[in-house]
Amino acid sequence: MSTISKNSLKSSLLQLECHFTWTLLKQDVDLDNIEATTGDQLEFFIKSNITNYNLLSYICHLKNSNEEALRNLQQAEEVVKKDYPDEIARRSLVTWGNYAWIYYHMERYEEAQTYVSKVENSYKKLSSTAQWKIQLPEIYAEQGWALLKFGRKYYKRAKNCFENALKNEPNNPEFNAGYAIAMYRLEQFSHKQCEDVNLSLKPLKRAVELNPEDTIIMALLALKLQDLNQVDEGERYIEKAMEKTPDLPYFLRYAAKFYRKREEADKALEILKKALAVTPKSSFLHHQVGLCYRAKLFQLKKTTRYPPQKQVEELIRLSIFHFKTATDQKTNFFSAYVDLANMYAEGKRYKEAEETFQKAFQINILCYDDKQQFYYHYGNFQRFHMKSESEAIRYYIEALKIEKDSIGRNKCRNALEKLLEQRISGGLGDATDFGTLGLVHNLNGEKHKAIECYEKAVALCPDNDEYLRALCELQLSISS
Template sequence: MSESTKNSLEKILPQLKCHFTWNLFKEESACYDLEDRVCNQIEFLNTEFKGTMYNLLAYIKHLNGQNEAALENLQEAEKLIKQEHAAQEEIRSLVTWGNYAWVYYHMGRFSKAQEYIDKVEEVCKKFSNPYSIECPELDCEEGWTRLKCGGKHIERAKVCFEKALEEKPNNPEFSSGLAIAMYRLEDKPQKQFCINPLKQAIELSPDNQYIKVLLALKLQKMNEEAQGEQLVKEALEKAPSQTDVLRNAAKFYRRMGDLEKAIELFLSALESQPNNGYLYHQIGCCYRAKIKQMQRTEESAAGRNGKKIEELREYAIDYLKKALEKGINLPNAYSDLAGLLAQNGQHREAEEYYQMAFSKELTNAERQQLHQRYGNFQEYYMKSEDTAVQHYLQGLQISRPSPEREKMKHQLQNIIEKRLSQNAPNSWYLQGLARKMDGDLLQAVECYEKELGRLLRNNPSGIGSLFLPESKLDGGSEEVSHGTCSSTNKEDREKLGRGGGEITVTGSLD
């Protein structure tokens, strides 16, 4: 085919509505376990949804350099669309044909690519547009694809389903998609209220067991756990092998505190997804939670459960290591494992996993949690308070409210109070930093002044006599609330306390 034909294809292909033009993945690489999850869903989904998953699988195969396999998946998608959507075959096939055109183009088979572009054009011209049209079925296809890709795609998936429902408000497929998207967005900063969409989706799709479990999880959060458990039991009875049902049912029982049941369900899911790192990680976390449960009992305090705890810890370590071997890339998977290794006395190996976690691309929440965990490791296992303090301070600089932030404030204050009681170097400086992070600039200044006074008093050159009154040269530490200040007058301190000035403090920890 001539160069001009190739150039023509390159102008047309970006206009097609399909996986190749939806900008799904950065750097043309899919999530590590996405292919495994898609294959599993193809096995357990209703036939009417399988065409959508085969289309996504074809795109993943292409990204992995398996274009022949991609064509086979597109053939399956085409066949299923004919079976399940005979009345809408042409419209429902537009995404598949677009994918065909792109795959053939990448294979250098330009005449075949043109053949599928012609098929798209033939349909779209009926709607006065040569290569793409607006219709709810195409929005739905994009919505399901983005839902399966997860992460940043969920918000866009929600928009796709909302747009589709504007045209067909009682469509079960569109309604289910919107309910799932809203459920997944509920933990985002602008929370979605998904209880009614979930109930409506179940009304329209009573055989959709996955949505039943999502509703159960939502009810559990609303303190309606008994009603939620009934839905979970019903879903498990009707879909005992559907992996996404098993995974979310396990999550329900883990939150409920029934860790044995959660592990049982995660293990069942693992039978059909043996390479899924997420499942190994969840099982490891369940064993870790069992250890915490046992450590809270009086028997454990008496040392009677020590052997059982060691056994559970080995299980947890084994599953978490397998999760990493299977390719899971969550920073907390590394720090979860590191914490268990530290408890097991394997401090060098724990340090290695913590450093692996720090090397990952981290969100603010992940970085804050990691600083707290690593600071805890340094303080209690490595007996390095200075390193612990550095990490608590770094974690506290991330202003995001969280349980980890409260823990770091408490842990840092304990260290400071111990050092103040010992009149240790830098103790007032640390207290000043803590006060500054709490927004109390007036007390922060007083603390810094006390640290400066200590440094001047203890300097062997006698320089303190030039700056401090005689009464202060031999003075000891004072409580912050009763401290007196010499280098900043009261009016200036009050100005700082009202936020009228900015304090920048530099220094190193002894």
Template sequence: MSKYIDDNQVKDYLVQLKCHFTWELAIEEAEIPDLESRVLEEIEFLDTKYSVGIHNLLAYVEHLKGQNDKALQSLKDAESLIQREHTDQSDMRSLVTWGNYAWVYYHVGRLADAKMYLDKVQKVCKKFSSPFYYRMECPELDCEEGWALLKCGRKNYERAQACFQNALEMEPENPEFNTGYAITTYRLDYFNTVYKNGEAPSLDSLKKAVRLNPEDTYIKVLLALKLQDMGQQTEGEKYVEEALSHKSSQTYIFRYAAIFYRKASCVDKALELLQEALQAIPDSAFLNHQVGLCYRAKVMQIKKATNMQPRGQDREDMDEYIRLAIFYLKFALKQKPVFDIALLHLALMYIEAGKYREAEDTFQKLLSMTPHEKSILQRGHFSYGKFHEYQRRSDTDAIRHYLKATQIGELSFITDKSINSLEKLALRKLQRNAFDTEGLSLLEYVHKLKGKRNEALEYSEEALSLAPHSEEAGGSDP
């Protein structure tokens, strides 16, 4: 009976801790293998001063996989790093690690060891006059929570940003807090295509992080990518070259430098960097996806250079690039089955290859998922609409998916393209039949989205006047 009571007492104390077991990290079971791979890649290939948190996260992932012995070893590695890198504040920096120790020992039934680590946390809380027995409010803990959330995917980014913001309110010039905040804001920028006053929110944050961390090549290459996005490619390239001149973290940095060069139309340079990185990490879903995108870019270059009519050697080269793009994208998806954007890119390459059944299956798989970002679902419906319009020759199905694309997420470039596609198909319907009520209703909808209320009202009234004849007109409301 006493053992049962002790177990409950320990659990009551454990839930008060600030650590990976209490931060409610949103990790789906299907995401665990890819998360573990990315964590291990960072540990092995990214030379950073802020590596304690990644060992703690690895321990948590290993626990989720039922590998508690490995988790304990990862926590020992985190402790060693703390003693080596944070000797001046080892007690404070150890709180998360000790909390994780307590949880792992609790799960394996070693209550005495769990209590021992709870006691360690309690002593530090008392030492720093925390009003709580087993938790403290301090920027270092906010920072480590931010790192954990950041590594666990898009759905955690807003919470991660808030954690780094809280830490910066206490220490606005802290290099680590600024680095975490800049990376998180950069990631969030990726999903925000409309910037206030034309300025990306992450640009100033990245510049400040680089100033405070002049040896950090990772943050430099992210700044380069953001400058490129803002039309400042020449300045961005200086940071890429500077990052590549360092020997540290090169394998990790190559992937981001490759993105920069691919976007700059230096696709062969990008492929060179990616292939070198793949020698060290051949199973990386990220790297294989990026190689696939490079071959896709080569396809687009040939199509553009030949005015969409490649012949002879151009046609042979293009077919080979299509084959290679599909190969690498499929391999990326084998490593990470929930890689939604890679699914979209694979579907598009199947279309280029004329493999419409495979494209259909891939679109269906993508649209049956719940992508972490609405913009990917929107792009999926738009691309599927184009597939139906141009390859399947089905205006009805194309309209259905263009409509869905306009109804997902916030206004974007894809929203505008979907609206234009709907307008074109509506006008085509009305050219064939001026009394087509679906065509009129679509134009009403299009003009509403464009903010042209008077024109929308005119099409609405015309559609209503034809409503009694809608059956013979062959139309219906969108």
């Protein structure tokens, strides 16, 4: 193929709406995990199978299995013929776009061009304007589902896609479900303690109204109601959904979470074991099981003055086993790594705890709040297990240096404040402690308290440029 026509082919490929043009980056996900979970969803007919086959074809390509990618696209075509015999072209646009890209990467340029032409011709037939590329709601929705699969970095874009799909079809149950899930997940990572953490309630209720058979959405609504202290109403949704799909693992995982959060760890475990029997490789389920055993351990320690050592050891062992399985199944599962490291520390396996903390921090897709969360847990590990207050202080400060608000950052700030005040009131405080406490007060916007601390730090260490500069800046900011 000539360079000119190869370049024009590439330019046409970039115009297509499909997984290859949606900026879904392989470094942001665990490909094996997505492949496994998407395969499970195909088995249980969750959402549209066309969507899942198209996504799988892209995942296979990212794993250098182009032949397998083509087989998934063939499956997508079969589903279109069966489910949408009157809308084959409209429903195949993403599939054909993926075909074109895969053939391009296989250097089968003529076949790639054939699929590009199929897409362009179909758009022209579907469009009432001279412009061949029209925005179809189902393509927005398919992009939304793919973005949700690629993790939290993509949730905002997913929400926007479903919003665009809903502009054309506001009563479409699938689009409403996607929008509700995107909103719910965005809220899980929102740290603002204001009304915007309740924005998913209305979309979840709307999605359940439009499709009362979607038990996954019902379970998410139940969890949302639980967050808002409407536990009884939440449980009614869980019980109703349990009657409809008692064996669906994707529903059971959320039902179990509901009962664990209600401190019914045994009931949650019973549900999780049922789900694991169906999808034994689910990292999410193993993590949830680990959290249940951890909850039982903490409950035992809280309610029993001298908890039986054998029981404690067994609960630690079970927690470790399931957290470890979760991280083996999904290699970038940050919270599972942190939970595993903490549980190793609980079992006095400090070397393994240290190694696991380091693995958690080396995950390449950590957001700022993950890092702050890491510094909090690792600071606690240094303080309570390694008995090093100076190291704990160092890591708490690392979290504060990331000047974005989060739950982890607030925890570090509170821990640091308490620890420094203890040291100072116990007569152990030195210039560094006063200087650090000054920094904490300053970050809290408590300028007068910060000045007091820096004055004490300077009195103990008169030549320290850092304390003198901070004190000077604070005094100027108050007087100006």
